[in-house]
Amino acid sequence: xxxxxxxxxxxxxxxxxxxxxxxxxxxxxxxxxxxTSVSKRIEAVQKALKGSPSSTNEPYLSRIQWxxxxxxxxxxxxxxxxxxxxxxxxGNWLNL
Amino acid sequence: xxxxxxxxxxxxxxxxxxxxxxxxxxxxxxxxxxxxxxxCDYCYLSNRSVRQTMSLETIRESVRMVLNAGLVGERLSVVxxxxxxxxxxxxxxxxxxxxxxxxxxxxxxxSHSFQSNGILIDDDWCAxxxxxxxxxGLSIDGPAFLHDLHRKTRTGKPTHAKVMRSVExxxxxxxPFHAIAVITADAxxxxxxxxxxxxxxxxxxxxxxxxxxxxxxxxxxMSAEVNTDRIRKFWQRLYNLHEASLPSFQIREFRKAxxxxxxxxxxxxxxxxxxxxxxxxxxxxxxxxxxxxxSTFSPELMGVHDTAYNDFKLGKVGEDDLYAIRESKPxxxxxxxxxxxxxxxxxTCEYFSVCGxxxxxxxxxxxxxxxxxxxxxxxxxxxLPMQVVLxxxxxxxxxxxxxxxx
Numbered sequence: 001x002x003x004x005x006x007x008x009x010x011x012x013x014x015x016x017x018x019x020x021x022x023x024x025x026x027x028x029x030x031x032x033x034x035x036t037s038v039s040k041r042i043e044a045v046q047k048a049l050k051g052s053p054s055s056t057n058e059p060y061l062s063r064i065q066w067x068x069x070x071x072x073x074x075x076x077x078x079x080x081x082x083x084x085x086x087x088x089x090x091g092n093w094l095n096l
Numbered sequence: 097x098x099x100x101x102x103x104x105x106x107x108x109x110x111x112x113x114x115x116x117x118x119x120x121x122x123x124x125x126x127x128x129x130x131x132x133x134x135x136c137d138y139c140y141l142s143n144r145s146v147r148q149t150m151s152l153e154t155i156r157e158s159v160r161m162v163l164n165a166g167l168v169g170e171r172l173s174v175v176x177x178x179x180x181x182x183x184x185x186x187x188x189x190x191x192x193x194x195x196x197x198x199x200x201x202x203x204x205x206x207s208h209s210f211q212s213n214g215i216l217i218d219d220d221w222c223a224x225x226x227x228x229x230x231x232x233g234l235s236i237d238g239p240a241f242l243h244d245l246h247r248k249t250r251t252g253k254p255t256h257a258k259v260m261r262s263v264e265x266x267x268x269x270x271x272p273f274h275a276i277a278v279i280t281a282d283a284x285x286x287x288x289x290x291x292x293x294x295x296x297x298x299x300x301x302x303x304x305x306x307x308x309x310x311x312x313x314x315x316x317x318m319s320a321e322v323n324t325d326r327i328r329k330f331w332q333r334l335y336n337l338h339e340a341s342l343p344s345f346q347i348r349e350f351r352k353a354x355x356x357x358x359x360x361x362x363x364x365x366x367x368x369x370x371x372x373x374x375x376x377x378x379x380x381x382x383x384x385x386x387x388x389x390x391s392t393f394s395p396e397l398m399g400v401h402d403t404a405y406n407d408f409k410l411g412k413v414g415e416d417d418l419y420a421i422r423e424s425k426p427x428x429x430x431x432x433x434x435x436x437x438x439x440x441x442x443x444t445c446e447y448f449s450v451c452g453x454x455x456x457x458x459x460x461x462x463x464x465x466x467x468x469x470x471x472x473x474x475x476x477x478x479x480l481p482m483q484v485v486l487x488x489x490x491x492x493x494x495x496x497x498x499x500x501x502x
Binding site for chain 1: 356357358360362363443445446447448449450482486489490493
């Protein structure tokens with residue numbers, strides 16, 4: 001009887017611990033957005049650009065680097081691709 | 097037994113907004129007056145005949161609110177818009193700018209921007225703009241035969257010639273400016289004329305807003321499905337002309353699409369992708385109307401009546417700080433709906449990795465709910481330019497399997 005109670009407690013302890021470990025691992029893992037046909041095509045372009053000579057990249061980059069308005073220096077940080085220039089954002093939503 | 101308890105628990109939990117909020121402010125939109133001196137037939141502003149102005153105290157309180165919330169870093173970007181800002185005098189802005197500087201007290205750099213219909217720009221305005229290094233954008237729809245179809249005075253007269261006089265003034269004073277053009281169905285077959293006009297205008301960039309359904313503008317010449325192919329051809333023609341001529345100006349939609357192709361990362365969580373979209377992240381953009389009411393997400397929601405969201409008035413400067421606004425019921429309801437809509441986009445839209453969840457105001461006006469997905473704006477202004485630019489990259493890089501994007 002005593003053995004059974006101890007066994008039960010141990011068993012419960014490990015079950016709960018395992019559950020926490022599994023849940024924690026799952027929560028800790030980043031759930032990436034599903035690849036789409038567009039994102040796959042973009043990845044292919046990015047891959048091709050990476051392997052191509054800089055002369056192939058330059059026309060694209062120079063198009064994006066135009067700097068009359070300043071404050072575009074962050075263009076190479078992808079996090080800023082949508083908002084590296086304040087006035088662009090302002091123009092992005094404007095509907096006049 | 098369990099189900100009712102779960103529902104009860106959920107009713108408490110669902111009241112809270114558990115999504116992300118901005119850690120910095122991108123834009124503070126101030127509506128100095130809702131009044132506009134012209135009457136474009138596609139305008140979304142409902143109160144553009146109201147002549148009231150934002151008080152200096154409201155301006156001060158607006159800036160205090162964002163500073164106290166810790167949302168301002170090295171720069172505070174103020175945009176004067178949502179009406180025609182230049183109907184107010186240069187003196188008004190002298191005082192307004194001074195009031196903002198006084199509140200900021202050197203803690204950060206301040207940049208001012210105006211979006212104007214360009215009718216009233218004169219030498220005094222040019223001197224003021226130069227003195228303060230303010231940015232200015234003009235609303236021009238292209239050549240006169242297109243512009244004057246929709247952008248008319250309150251007595252129905254054309255405005256193109258007046259805008260072009262302002263363009264000359266800006267050039268005389270060496271003030272750089274950009275343009276925003278609304279593209280209606282009338283312009284779709286005139287891509288060459290539109291492109292040539294902006295190429296000759298001497299601007300840094302033009303953004304093309306494909307006519308949308310927003311605010312009081314509840315019907316669009318672009319609504320009919322039949323136009324999609326015409327819109328695609330319009331973008332394609334602009335792209336071909338732009339590529340062929342290597343002009344000095346940028347086309348906003350192509351630049352954005354190209355930047356997304358080069359730098360976007362699909363292998364992120366949907367939340368991380370959504371955080372790139374300024375319109376869906378609470379307090380990344382804060383709008384304050386002329387009476388001091390505060391709103392966030394899409395600025396077009398300012399002035400819209402909807403009792404379910406308290407007319408999108410989430411609080412008032414001088415009375416509520418952003419912490420109180422964040423806890424307010426209209427904000428929580430709105431923010432949850434916006435974020436639910438973004439999540440739906442992440443599950444259903446092919447373009448999510450380059451968009452981040454669309455425009456909340458477009459979803460609201462077109463689909464009747466923030467908690468929804470694709471809109472006309474998505475199709476016409478994000479997806480079609482992306483298709484054109486991405487295919488352009490693929491053709492140049494000779495990536496063979498460039499199947500059509502649907």
